[in-house]
Amino acid sequence: xxxxxxxxxxxxxxxxxxxxxxxxxxxxxxxxxxxxxxxxxxxxxxxxxxxxxxxxxxxxxxxxxxxxxxxxxxxxxxxxxxxxxxxxxxxxxxxxxxxxxxxxxxxxxxxxxxxxxxxxxxxxxxxxxxxxxxxxxxxxxxxxxxxxxxxxxxxxxxxxxxxxxxxxxxxxxxxxxxxxxxxxxxxxxxxxxxxxxxxxxxxxxxxxxxxxxxxxxxxxxxxxxxxxxxxxxx
Numbered sequence: 001x002x003x004x005x006x007x008x009x010x011x012x013x014x015x016x017x018x019x020x021x022x023x024x025x026x027x028x029x030x031x032x033x034x035x036x037x038x039x040x041x042x043x044x045x046x047x048x049x050x051x052x053x054x055x056x057x058x059x060x061x062x063x064x065x066x067x068x069x070x071x072x073x074x075x076x077x078x079x080x081x082x083x084x085x086x087x088x089x090x091x092x093x094x095x096x097x098x099x100x101x102x103x104x105x106x107x108x109x110x111x112x113x114x115x116x117x118x119x120x121x122x123x124x125x126x127x128x129x130x131x132x133x134x135x136x137x138x139x140x141x142x143x144x145x146x147x148x149x150x151x152x153x154x155x156x157x158x159x160x161x162x163x164x165x166x167x168x169x170x171x172x173x174x175x176x177x178x179x180x181x182x183x184x185x186x187x188x189x190x191x192x193x194x195x196x197x198x199x200x201x202x203x204x205x206x207x208x209x210x211x212x213x214x215x216x217x218x219x220x221x222x223x224x225x226x227x228x229x230x231x232x233x234x
Contacts, residue, residue: 002161010144013051021133021204023208028072030211031065031179033177033178034177037173037177038189038208041176041208041211049095052078052079052080052081053079053080053081053154053155053156054081054082054084054152054153054154054155054156055070055080055082055083055084055154055155055157055158055227056086056152056154056156056157056158056168057083057084057085057098057159058086058157058159058164058165058168059085059086059087059089059091059095059097059098059137060087060088060094060160060163060164060165061088061091061094061162061163062162063192064094064161064190065073065093065094065097065098067160067188067190067191067233067234068158068160068188069097070226070233071188071233072101072158074233077105080156080158081115082117082160083102083115083116083117084119084152084154085098085117085118085119086115086120086121086148086164086168087118087119087121087164088121088122088162088164089118089120089121089122089123090123091120095118097121098118099118100118102147111196111220117175119148121141121145121168122143122144123137123141123165124137124138124141124163124167128180134160141167142167144147145167145168145171146167146171148168149171149172149175149181153183154172154180154181154183155181155183155184156183156184156186157169157172157183157185157186158186158188159185159186159187159188159200160187160189160190161189161190161193161198161200161201162190162200163199163200165187165204166200166203166204169185169187169204169209169210170209172185172209173185173207173209184212185204185209185210185212185213186187186210186211186214187201187204187205187210187212187213187214188215188216188230188233189201189213189214189215189220189227189231193215193216193217193220194217194220195217195219195223197215197218197220197224199216201213205224205226207215212228213226213227213228214228214230214232215227215229215230216229216230216232216234217229
């Protein structure tokens with residue numbers, strides 16, 4: 001009987017040791033992969049890269065959309081096509097402004113209507129919503145963001161502060177880690193942020209999720225040295 005128990009415990013210990021070794025190896029691989037992704041982030045596109053990039057543009061209320069469209073107006077739009085505009089489900093004005101912006105480019109050979117899409121995404125939490133119900137809406141918003149990222153598979157993500165960009169950027173970073181898709185994230189902090197970053201900007205900066213991080217005030221760059229000062233873009 002004692003020999004039977006010893007054999008049983010020996011097998012359990014061996015199985016536990018194997019599982020522990022597997023989990024440790026998996027953690028090491030993930031840590032190495034995360035470090036590799038963080039090292040590669042921000043590097044220029046390699047020579048011979050595509051002449052145009054599938055681009056996801058995140059819009060937001062409160063001036064974010066106006067700033068983003070101002071930024072787009074100085075870019076070579078033929079390099080950023082097809083374009084997918086995304087705004088919160090309750091933000092209809094931003095997508096309307098995006099359509100007007102694209103119509104203003106109609107006389108330029110930059111993009112066909114078929115290469116433009118306008119999409120809405122669920123918010124994690126609405127203003128005034130209780131924290132209890134926001135648990136469900138956060139799960140729903142995350143699943144929706146994951147579905148959008150799988151469907152769009154962007155090569156470039158442009159964002160400038162709205163909270164809706166956070167789940168999209170986090171998922172894009174995780175896609176890099178697991179090797180699904182490499183999306184370059186370009187974050188431009190709002191011109192309204194002079195001394196401190198917005199919450200969205202702070203998260204992307206501290207977690208090193210953004211490939212390139214731009215600010216529009218020199219004193220802000222001094223406080224966050226990894227950011228690039230580009231002057232006022234408005």
